[in-house]
Amino acid sequence: MTAHATTYGIPHRKMAMWVFIGSECMFFGSLIATYLAYEGRSLTGPYPSEILNIPVTSVSTFVLLMSSLAMVLALDAVQRADRRQSALWLLGVMLLGATFLGFQVFEFTHFYGEGLSLEQNLFGATFFVLTGFHGAHVTVGVIWMTTLLVLLLLGKLPPERSLDVEVAGLYWHFVDVVWIVIFTVVYLIQ
Amino acid sequence: MTARAEHHSLYGGGPLSWLTTVDHKRIGVLYGVTALLYFVVGGFEAILIRLQLASPESTVLGAESFNQMFTMHGTTMVFLVLMPLAAALFNFMVPLMIGARDVAFPRLNAFSYWTFLFGSILLNLSLFIGQAPDAGWFGYANLTSKQFSPGMGIDFWVLSLLVMGVASLAAGVNFVVTILNMRAPGMSLMRMPLFVWMALIVQILILLAFPAITVGLVFLLFDRFFGTHFYIPAAGATPLLWQHLFWIFGHPEVYILILPSFGIVSEVLPSFARKPLFGAPFVIFSGILIAFLGFGVWSHHMFASGLGPVPDTAFSLATMLIAIPTGVKIFNWIATLWNGHIVYRTPLYFAVGMVALFIIGGLSGIMHSSPPIDLQQTDTYFVVAHLHYVFFGGTVFGLFAGIYYWWPKITGRLLGERLGTLHFWLMMVGMNLTFFPMHFLGMDGMPRRIYTYAPDMGWDDWNLAATVGAFVIALSVLVFYVNAVKSARSGAPAGPDPWDAATLEWTTSSPPPEYNFAITPVVNSARPFWLHKYGPTRAISTRTREEGTPPQPDAPVETIDLPSPSWWPLVASAGLGILMGGALVGLGVVLLGAAILVVGVFAWALQPLERPGHPAFGPGAPA
Numbered sequence: 146m147t148a149h150a151t152t153y154g155i156p157h158r159k160m161a162m163w164v165f166i167g168s169e170c171m172f173f174g175s176l177i178a179t180y181l182a183y184e185g186r187s188l189t190g191p192y193p194s195e196i197l198n199i200p201v202t203s204v205s206t207f208v209l210l211m212s213s214l215a216m217v218l219a220l221d222a223v224q225r226a227d228r229r230q231s232a233l234w235l236l237g238v239m240l241l242g243a244t245f246l247g248f249q250v251f252e253f254t255h256f257y258g259e260g261l262s263l264e265q266n267l268f269g270a271t272f273f274v275l276t277g278f279h280g281a282h283v284t285v286g287v288i289w290m291t292t293l294l295v296l297l298l299l300g301k302l303p304p305e306r307s308l309d310v311e312v313a314g315l316y317w318h319f320v321d322v323v324w325i326v327i328f329t330v331v332y333l334i335q
Numbered sequence: 336m337t338a339r340a341e342h343h344s345l346y347g348g349g350p351l352s353w354l355t356t357v358d359h360k361r362i363g364v365l366y367g368v369t370a371l372l373y374f375v376v377g378g379f380e381a382i383l384i385r386l387q388l389a390s391p392e393s394t395v396l397g398a399e400s401f402n403q404m405f406t407m408h409g410t411t412m413v414f415l416v417l418m419p420l421a422a423a424l425f426n427f428m429v430p431l432m433i434g435a436r437d438v439a440f441p442r443l444n445a446f447s448y449w450t451f452l453f454g455s456i457l458l459n460l461s462l463f464i465g466q467a468p469d470a471g472w473f474g475y476a477n478l479t480s481k482q483f484s485p486g487m488g489i490d491f492w493v494l495s496l497l498v499m500g501v502a503s504l505a506a507g508v509n510f511v512v513t514i515l516n517m518r519a520p521g522m523s524l525m526r527m528p529l530f531v532w533m534a535l536i537v538q539i540l541i542l543l544a545f546p547a548i549t550v551g552l553v554f555l556l557f558d559r560f561f562g563t564h565f566y567i568p569a570a571g572a573t574p575l576l577w578q579h580l581f582w583i584f585g586h587p588e589v590y591i592l593i594l595p596s597f598g599i600v601s602e603v604l605p606s607f608a609r610k611p612l613f614g615a616p617f618v619i620f621s622g623i624l625i626a627f628l629g630f631g632v633w634s635h636h637m638f639a640s641g642l643g644p645v646p647d648t649a650f651s652l653a654t655m656l657i658a659i660p661t662g663v664k665i666f667n668w669i670a671t672l673w674n675g676h677i678v679y680r681t682p683l684y685f686a687v688g689m690v691a692l693f694i695i696g697g698l699s700g701i702m703h704s705s706p707p708i709d710l711q712q713t714d715t716y717f718v719v720a721h722l723h724y725v726f727f728g729g730t731v732f733g734l735f736a737g738i739y740y741w742w743p744k745i746t747g748r749l750l751g752e753r754l755g756t757l758h759f760w761l762m763m764v765g766m767n768l769t770f771f772p773m774h775f776l777g778m779d780g781m782p783r784r785i786y787t788y789a790p791d792m793g794w795d796d797w798n799l800a801a802t803v804g805a806f807v808i809a810l811s812v813l814v815f816y817v818n819a820v821k822s823a824r825s826g827a828p829a830g831p832d833p834w835d836a837a838t839l840e841w842t843t844s845s846p847p848p849e850y851n852f853a854i855t856p857v858v859n860s861a862r863p864f865w866l867h868k869y870g871p872t873r874a875i876s877t878r879t880r881e882e883g884t885p886p887q888p889d890a891p892v893e894t895i896d897l898p899s900p901s902w903w904p905l906v907a908s909a910g911l912g913i914l915m916g917g918a919l920v921g922l923g924v925v926l927l928g929a930a931i932l933v934v935g936v937f938a939w940a941l942q943p944l945e946r947p948g949h950p951a952f953g954p955g956a957p958a
Contacts, residue, residue: 151516151517152515152516152517152518153515153516155516157439157440157512157516157517160511160512160515160516161439161440161508161509161512164507164508164511164512164542165508167542167543168504168507168508168542168543168545168546169546171542171543171544171546171547172546172549172550174546175546175547175549175550175551175580175583176550179550179554179565179576179580182576183571183572183576186571186572187571188570188571263557263561263562263563264561264562264563264564266564266570266571267564267565267570267571267572269563270557270563270564270565271565274553274554274557274563278553292937292940
């Protein structure tokens with residue numbers, strides 16, 4: 146495959162994911178900056194301090210961070226052609242991601258019940274749009290992991306194709322890192 | 336997919352083959368044709384605006400239609416003409432100029448085009464229901480709120496810009512990877528043609544700037560569809576948030592529009608002055624500096640909003656700094672012409688015209704960098720004059736230089752020189768007649784975006800002159816289209832290298848074969864083709880990629896893998912378009928669009944990319 150040698154020796158898809166992540170930084174950066182700019186400007190409640198539950202979200206944060214560990218192990222297993230471990234850890238990433246989403250669904254429903262909605266105040270609007278977009282990214286990631294798992298079970302994910310997992314992993318880790326920033330900005334620094 | 340693997344010419348194959356094409360050259364042609372069609376639409380809108388303003392208290396258009404026309408004119412020209420026209424040249428030329436067979440992600444490239452097309456159609460559908468967007472091309476909040484814009488116009492605007500943003504971002508990723516990672520062996524970054532450099536910078540700007548407007552548009556979408564208050568002061572929000580998000584995108588966007596022209600001029604001037612670009616590394620680094628500083632000047636669009644003395648000073652200084660790299664470029668272009676053996680052909684006229692007109696637009700831009708002067712000029716026709724000297728004098732002239740320069744490569748035929756010269760002079764006269772008087776009107780206090788004015792303001796003559804000028808521009812564009820059609824029908828064959836140019840795209844036939852290069856070139860100069868033609872040794876080596884393998888005339892050269900045509904990018908784009916457009920119809924359509932999108936993406940991801948080696952270049956085939 147000499148015709149596919151790349152200038153920097155980095156596969157196109159891997160470089161593309163890094164470039165895309167650069168763009169995504171500006172996307173989440175704009176959302177987070179808006180959250181910060183509007184912090185404390187809500188004219189009516191509920192206000193963040195009344196409603197945010199740090200212990201519960203710490204648990205879901207832990208779950209999401211552990212999914213990154215599973216992701217690393219999954220890639221390693223695919224590269225070693227260890228199908229059992231690959232399936233196990235891909236399933237792990239998927240389930241941990243889904244658990245995080247479950248927490249988010251719970252949190253959103255709970256907040257909505259407490260009177261926080263998109264229309265209620267600026268906190269509601271900025272909070273739901275910021276964390277909602279992050280949740281959408283996690284959802285895409287979970288679907289991606291599911292697809293990889295199906296491919297693996299069909300025997301279509303040999304070590305030569307481990308780049309598929311590596312690129313998905315880059316995306317997944319990025320989504321995790323963004324959550325660390327969001328968790329810090331929204332929950333920890335009020 | 337071996338069935339269609341026959342060697343076919345660029346314009347062969349049925350119409351269906353254009354729907355499934357992943358060839359960067361065909362996608363470039365699609366972008367170009369689409370943009371030139373929208374150029375007529377946007378130009379027609381401009382003519383209507385100028386007809387309304389030709390005389391005081393005119394009734395050609397009502398106030399409402401006038402607002403729709405200037406909004407659609409601005410949005411169309413920026414997003415549907417200038418950006419896709421640059422994209423057309425990027426698509427066609429960048430892989431050829433770096434010695435590649437295609438872009439890094441050919442199907443993503445097709446997806447970008449179709450997504451752009453569906454987004455642009457969505458925008459223009461608003462005209463047919465008589466509710467075109469009417470809040471200006473920068474759609475300031477809170478004029479765009481449900482309260483002040485209850486119609487569907489702004490909804491069309493938001494949704495279509497979001498769709499086209501996806502197209503731009505996908506193309507951005509694609510071209511950054513292509514340029515960084517697919518250069519021919521030996522083509523180091525500093526040997527890369529200037530046009531490719533500017534393409535790289537433009538794509539990085541797109542990647543970093545478009546997310547900001549995407550977020551701004553998402554907020555507006557939520558405000559209008561889901562009842563949030565991101566831009567509603569009554570809820571404690573500030574409409575300035577939109578201005579910041581828009582201009583963090585909007586100022587880099589200005590460079591997204593002008594840098595392709597800078598790249599074109601940096602290719603055209605050396606070819607027609609018969610000497611290398613003067614100080615090429617300075618031109619490259621100036622481009623990088625312009626792009627970098629471009630992210631730190633957005634608030635100079637907002638001096639009138641009262642940011643306070645410290646931000647005003649900072650943004651004013653940063654803006655003035657940009658004059659330095661821009662000036663460097665202009666002096667380099669002039670120095671390139673200096674002592675050159677100048678060949679007077681249409682591409683050169685447009686390139687020189689671009690430099691001259693851009694200097695005028697640049698100088699009025701420096702005026703705006705001073706807050707007190709800016710406050711006098713904000714929202715007057717002086718700004719309209721400035722931005723048209725930059726966008727029309729700079730971008731359009733530069734793009735026409737590129738069109739006349741590369742047309743022979745793209746079509747295989749030459750454009751007529753006499754019609755080309757006529758086009759240039761008409762456009763030069765028309766452009767200055769239209770936009771120069773706007774400086775005077777603006778100085779005299781005529782606000783932009785008013786649909787009429789009183790007869791005793793003293794603005795009649797200059798407005799009439801501007802309207803006459805607009806018709807001269809329209810005539811010049813007509814001359815271009817006539818020239819294009821004549822060339823396509825009966826133009827003289829161009830041959831591979833009509834301008835005796837220096838870069839790799841001229842080493843292929845015109846139009847190039849589907850695979851661009853039979854043998855991947857090996858480059859050892861910034862001007863490989865000149866060195867090849869005039870240097871002591873043949874500079875474009877025909878070695879295969881393994882170092883040290885001597886060329887063996889009879890040996891199999893290299894296998895050419897070309898991507899298979901695919902329907903799925905088109906399907907995915909259609910799904911995205913239906914999803915977003917469906918927001919104006921109902922949830923059912925949104926879900927249908929989402930389903931099509933998901934099917935398209937999965938089928939695309941699971942379809943193998945490459946078809947086997949090109950039969951024309953199997954083992955033993957002639958090199």
